[in-house]
Amino acid sequence: MKQAELIPHLFRTEYRKLVSVLCKLFGIEHIEIAEDIASDTFLVASELWGLKGLPENPTAWLYTVAKNKTKDYLKRDSIFAQNVSKHLQPNATTSEEIEIDLSVKNINDSQLAMIFVVCHPCNPAEAQIGLALNLLCGFGVEEIANAFLTNKDNIYKRLQRAKEKLRAEKIKIESPTLSEINVRLPTVLMTLYLLFNEGYYSSNQDITLRKDLCLEAMRLAYLLIDNEPMNKPSANALLSLMCFHSSRFDSRLNQNGEIILYQDQDTNLWNQELIAKGEYFLNQASQGDSISKYHLEAGIAYWHTIKADTKEKWKSILQLYNHLLVNEYSPIAALNRTYALAKVNGKKEAIIEAEKINLADHHLYHCLLGELYTGLDNAKAISHLQHAFTLAKSAADKMLISNKILGCKQQEP
Amino acid sequence: MENYMLLFRGSDVYQPGQSTEAFQALKQEMIHWLGDLSKKGAHVASDPLQPTGKQVSGAKKTVTDGPFGEAKEIIGGCTVIQAKDIHEAVEIAKSCPILASNANIEVRPIQKL
Amino acid sequence: MNDFLLIFRTDYNTMPKASPEEMQASTKRWMDWLGGIAAQNKLTDRGNRLVPTGKVLKPGNVIADGPYTEIKESIVGYSIVKADSIEDATELANGCPILRIGGNVEIREISIL
Structure with a gap:
């Protein structure tokens, strides 16, 4: 790695370590001093490395400088030193033995x-x-x-x-x-x-x-x-969920950062390695008998990594959304559940349920009804999509919706 | 620890023609009792019920106005408690002031999912 | 919006013995129904299912084996829903899977202690 890249890289990986160790050493009241010492260390590095070239072991060099800076600080500021030693040993009076353990x-x-x-x-x-x-x-x-x-x-x-x-x-x-x-x-x-x-x-x-x-x-x-x-199982479930979601990171956004809908994604861009990791952590998460919302969301995300649009997939997703909602309501889960219901029991039943969920001021609600009415009653579908368009806030959302309206109009005989 | 549901039935104070004083007095006693259970960490949730209601029955979904059955069978309210077994749950139920008003308490273990 | 207790009752004696697959299918039906209520943001508490047995505590310190058998339908579980009126709450009860097996749902408004 070149020097120009090395310092930002080390800053990312080492700054937080120095801050954590020093914060723990000094106690919460001196967070800023810990941050100052860590920042100063990098400032010195960027000045000296530019002049003298890279040290043999840059990380060890950073640690040594941070240690020395801390010792200087303790020498210079005796009140701070006393506070720190009290924090370490409530009965201590001197700061001589303060060790910085990296x-x-x-x-x-x-x-x-x-x-x-x-x-x-x-x-x-x-x-x-x-x-x-x-x-x-x-x-x-x-x-x-x-x-x-x-x-x-x-x-x-x-x-x-x-x-x-x-x-x-x-x-x-x-x-x-x-x-x-x-x-x-x-x-x-x-x-x-x-x-x-x-x-x-x-x-x-x-x-x-x-x-x-x-x-x-x-x-x-x-x-x-x-x-x-x-x-814990819940922590594994959370990491599993993150792996499954991020496996689609490259397929769900275009170059302009706009969202590409799930059904339109290029599945070749799905990251198989992250999907495998997600499965591993989901297995780890299933050891134990507690089911957190992360388990349920990871389960839903898992099914979304399977390309084939089978009944089994949507039945499982529907049940997971049922559990998610019964534990804790959220408008997005309510909308997604209704979409899954349409996939399992058909659009007509889903429309009846959708009309009960009362989220009329949410643009995604009208997107959903637009989707459900498409093919059954395109005029209604278009009117819902137009309503969604007026409610949507971001330009990316408006773009997506107007594409859908266009698609719907083209279906008209 | 397991959860148990206590269902209160047939208290005199819920019968027609009872004085509101008797009802209020029992209500106060129940609040104290539930407060004690909470302090012991044995109380999970409580739901006192309005005396009337509706009932939907069978495949034909017939709706009728309630309450239902004999006055003695009407549920006045329910409480979920925590106990180590059914015997301890029954012991807790025994300390409930509603029994003095001629009520009975059904104690049911809650099914684990 | 007020809270309503839905009490699910059925006659344990006429309940058919279910195979594990049927049990699973039944659980799914319950979750579909509860999920539909939850999607409307009208589920206060999913509630519980009860184990078929239990105890009944009667006045005079008499303890009998449960469930309560004075009426033939026993309580199998309960949930709490939010609704504007008892009619709306009754409407929510309409899809309850207990109705498929000849059971009933009693709908009772919860009063504030």
Whole structure:
């Protein structure tokens, strides 16, 4: 790798490790100092490496510089040093023996501890996702602002507030106990799920950025299940779901970042390796008797990786949507269930059910009815699609709908 | 721990011609009892019912106005509790104040899916 | 919108013995029905199915084996739905698979404790 690429690459992989280890060492009240030391380390690297060429082992070099910077900081700022040593040993008075442990094990433990801090329910979900990108994935404020389609100021404020909240609540950065894992893992999984969705379903046109978000969510999910106490069925189900979804990443968007509908996708672009991984984690997830919503969604995503449009496929999908909805209502699940019902029991029955679901202000509801009426009553289909067109917000959605209207009109005798 | 459903039937306070005071008094006692169960972690959910209702029956889907059956058979409400076995569930049911008003309680284990 | 308890009843004695395949098909029918209600955002609680046996606690500390047999139809389970009126709740009960096997659904509005 060339030097110009190496530093951004190392920043992606090493910055978050340094931040996690230092945060865990210093305690929640000194998050900013940890971030400063980690950033400074990279600043020094980009200056020196440019002048003197690459060190033999760049990662080890970064770790050494970070260690020295931390020691300098502790020497310079005795109040901070005292705070840190108190944090390490409540009775300690000196800072002489503070050791900065950058072993693989401690990096791993620190990152896990940080996942649980970042995904603490004291912050709203949106703030948790922002913190995750910032502290666990090494995303800068600008990148996060791009991901959320908002400005830097908003994100900066959001991150500051979230960090302040963690400090105010005195959240400890430590490996969670087994009972804490059981209580808090659902929130952690939910945040990773939302982080993934942020990339997968975003209307952002920056495909690389969207893919990055999905990959980061998958990396964090993998970090969890790679650690035995967190290797729970629900975590495996979530990772399985992410694998199945991302297997279609290249087929579901065109070059302009616009959505290509499932039935129109080039199945040759489906990533078979990710599908196989998804199946592996789904198998792992089925050990145990609990069924989470990730199990159900992974099951639905699994059936979507099978190309053939069989009755069995849609019957299974219908049952999975039934279970999903009975556990927790969502408008999208209600619409998708009705689509599956049409595939199993025919369009006429699905129309009766669709008319009961009362989502008339949702453009996808009218898309569904447009789809169901197509072939039965094309005039009605077109009128629903036109209604959908007026309700749709994004240009990509409007484009899709107008194509459908066109298709429907061409079917007219 | 398993979940059990308690179905309350036939309390005097639900019979026609009963004073609202008697009904209110029992309601207060029931709230206390459920509060105690909650503190012990044994309470899952409770649903007191309005006295009237409807019934749909059979393949012809006949709709009739309720309540149904003898006054003594009318369900006044139900509660789901947590207990280690049916005996403990019956013991919990025994502590319910509704029994003093001539009610009976059906205790049914909930089927695991 | 108010909550309504749907109580599913059938006569256990006339219930045909089901093969595992029939059980599976029956579970699917229940899920199709509940899924349809949930798709309308009208399912408050999927509720539970009950094990056929149980105990009945009667006044005077008398404990009998359940289910409650004073009426021939026993309670096999319940769900809670949301509806604007008892008529709407009754409409939701219409597709319940218990009706196929000669059972019935009692619809009762839940009152607030």
